[in-house]
Amino acid sequence: MSLMALHIPKMVSGTPAVPMSEAIMAPELSWAGLILLLPLLSLVLCGLCAALRVKTKLPAVITTVCLAGAFLTSVFLYLNYTPPGDIVPLLGWINLSWGSGQFESFSANFSLYIDSLSLLWIMFVTGLGTLITFYASEYMEPDLGKGYSRFFAGVSVFLFAMSALVLSDNLLMLYLGWEGVGFASYWLIGYYYQRPTAVAAAKKAFIVNRIGDLGLALAVYLIWTTFGTVQYDELMTVLHDGTWKTAYDGWTTSVIPFLLMLAAFGKSAQLPLYVWLPDAMEGPTPVSALIHAATMVTAGIYLVARTYPLFMMEPVSLHVVAWVGGLTALLAATIGMAQYDIKRIMAYSTVSQLGYMFLGLGVLTSYGAAYHVFTHAFFKAVLFLTCGAIMHGFAGQLDLRKLSGLRHLKGWRITAWTMLIGSLALAGFPLTAGYFSKDAILAEAFVTQGPGFKILGWMAIFTAGLTAYYTFRVWFRVCAGPVKYEPGDEAHGDDHAEFHPHAPRFAINSVLVIIAIGSLVAVVPYFMSNEADTKIVGGWVADMVHDSTARDGVPGATAVAAKGHAPIAGSDHAHGTLLGMDPHVAMYWISGTVGMVGLFMAAWLHLWRRSDADAIRAWLRSHALIAWLPRAMERKWYVDEVYHALLRAPLWILGHVCHTFDRFIIDWIFVDGIARIPRGVARWLQPLQSGAVQSHAVVMAGGVGIIILLMALFMQFDWLGGLG
Amino acid sequence: MSMLASDAFASVSLAHTLLLAGALMAIGIAGFLSRRNLIVMFLCTELMFQAAVVAMAGFGRWYWDFSGQVFVIFILTVAAAEAALALALVVLLYRRRSTLDAEAWTELRE
């Protein structure tokens, strides 16, 4: 392990990026396996704590230490990173071969694929994981001795699976991690399992994710049958050489991206599979912050970025991704505007921002998507954690109509100011990290040519305005204005008038501060560019993405098209124009303006003239023509109800039909019927056993008589040859 | 003494003898299966013995083989032995239940 002085490799290397197919095996880096091993160890130890009914914060300590170790390992990996990346074999898993041809072997091992994309991901996953675990050590205090160890065991499982997903070197290990994070999500959403709503939410999350998992499984199968391998390096080689199967007019290469897309939409909560994310807020807030804001939901983005060359082979798939992302962003923003539960609003905000990321992937800026992932992780985590602090301190109160002016309260200043930092970043306030990352996406929508991409771009700008509005609606309502608060449902004691809010202490506050600083600092990588390769625009993150399979989404990169396929229109980044200017420049002004407008609207309605907000709302509702709009937004556009009618109700009916069939036809007729036969026969024959001598004698004598008579008759009338 | 010489008796129709034996046997069985009095039941078994006797003697006369009559003697022996034991049992059973009803002994049932 060579600990070089803190130099960031990308800044000095002058070597041009090389195709990923030349990633080298590096078994000497097997200490990288610690990233996977430490969470696993933490899981086992937390399990022991649970079994031994430990009543201290020991599980939290264990988990935090292990995750910090994983983070440090990933940092060391980064410092040791040289392009083109390394493959670190850890453990042999599946190695089958029945021939020597390309399609006559199947190999999937536990190996790590260390390239810059996975390093980018693993660093913020483990980093945020450590910080949020530290936060949770204080947040989960009420459950000390009851479910505390279980919580941290769940977090450990999650981080193990997420690391496996991100660091995997083949699609099968990715699938393993994929399912693992789904399971961990289910386990942790259902943490408060005594609540029926939590149980229902956990089931919903798992089942909706399963639909996506189907897509991933089918995609993996098809990839193997088409390309003959599921390992990334071999896959890239095959793509480069053009040696894949084109049976049936090559329909597989068109279908694979759509299946992968389905998986990504399921995991990252896009239309139509987003319905699980808002319900997932039933889980504890650290879970929402870690899993449903920063890390797990980005797994879909990661998948698409990792398999980007496959998407490039089918242009329509990328257009679909873009449109779905854009529509989801708009839809979720409109719903978020009309909710009152601040965690829900943040959840819809997450869905909306994920939509932005997919939009970025679809308009060929995987760099923009990755950068937005990076910044979103920080500011969304901080927003969720502050919501959690509020919930923790106000006995579960999350309704923004019942909270106000928290920044004036003693002990709540840090919460309020970190929330402001996060809100500014989310709203895209000029010069925050969110501003730059969102711009990268929005501008590209006008650059790349595609069906209706310009309309999509203006929709996205409008959504940015809505984002600013609803974000600051929350902040102005909750943290500004006159001081007023009501405790939530978990308040012990009956007298609400004497309720004192429970201010957050060191663990929570320190984590909030660190992550808020992180979201501010996240701007810096934008300006850390690689001087040697000036064609690449976007700073450090772009460099990281460029060195990976998602290279084609980096502006200025040399597009390595798959052999045999024409370059996609727009991949040469012919610049369209926006309002007569270069889109990148124009976007700085447009999005800044839109963000300020949204902020101003929020300030007007929720800070200075709150009564006006109520009046407008009442006016909207009173007019029959447009009253449906606010009502639909409040009711989440009735999507859940539609799903219930379309899917759940028929399945419920089918279940009952099958149950009836099973009970009456299979059980009653066949199983019980067969059981009834011996009983019936026995009951029919029972009178023979009457016990009276003569009835027995009748049967005996009658039997003998019949036999002899038959013999005599056979002989007399010569039946059957007179019995020989 | 030739007073009972065989030429005084013509041969008896074997068919009639057999039919008589069959009829007696049938009546005996009917009586055994329809009467509930233990003693009458045993009397019917004796009737069945009679049927056998008739059949034996008839066939003996047909073939002029005296083993038929010898077996009648054996039948007689067995019938006597059986009657003695059967009646002893009937007395015992009667002492248990004070009734000669065969239906009083129906314990070998479900």
Add this chain to the structure above:
Amino acid sequence: MGAILPYIATAVAALGLLIVLAARQRPARSGGGVLGLAGLAWLFVLAGSLPGGVEDVTTEVFVLIFSLIAIAAAVQMIVQQRPVYSALFFVLVVLSVCGLLVMLEAFFVAFALVIVYAGAILVTYMFVLMLAQQASDTSHEGEIPAYDRLPRDPVAAVIVAALFMAVVVAAAFAGLSDLAPAAGPQAQLDTDVTLLRALPEQVRREVEAAGVASQLPESLDGVVTAHAGGIVFNDGGGVSVPLTRPGNTSHVGWSLVADFPASLELAGVILLMAMFGAVVLARREVEHAEAELAAASGADRADYDESKEDSE
């Protein structure tokens, strides 16, 4: 078609028997009896055409009379309500069977039957009947108990009876043609000659009674022969002594001892076992009764307890 007629006749007779068994009214009973007898008569008529049929009308008339009495008595036996009457009718059956046996020239067994059956076995039945009425309830004195009045499932009984009758009918009507022809007078004579040749003592007595002095040879095969429908003793000395033909008893005795000695001994053993069994069965009950009486009266209470203590 003709082969089924006997079975139909059997069915008719069975029906008659059923009516006799099941009916309560006197006229119905009589009707049933007539029907049964008619069926049987039809059977007998049908059997007349079989081989080995009627040879001499007089003999046959006697046989029919005895058969009629036997069957009538048997039917009466099974429908009588008082068991004593049943026993008496059974005696009548035995006697008519004896008559039939006489017609079959089985004189010895006829007498044996009368002595053993009507004499010993039926008397034993009477004794038991007496014992079995002993302890009955005095309030119901003279009343016939239900189990004697009503037959138990006559239908099943008659069906089974009809089955057995059908078996015999089948044997008679189908199988008789396969039999060897009846033994005629010549066969009877030969059997007598064979027997006499085995009885030198009897031959010597008759020869001496006739006043012929002769030395009987070792084997009587040459000297005792059949001659003109009889048996003569002719030792070649010019005089032939007619010999008495042995009777039925001699034949039966000889056959019993010469042909079935083992069975004879076994029959004796059966009787011995029966005697033992009867004694054992009777004794156990008596002992038990004695002990019970002693305990009930309390006479041996002290002894009783002591014996119990000793056994502990």
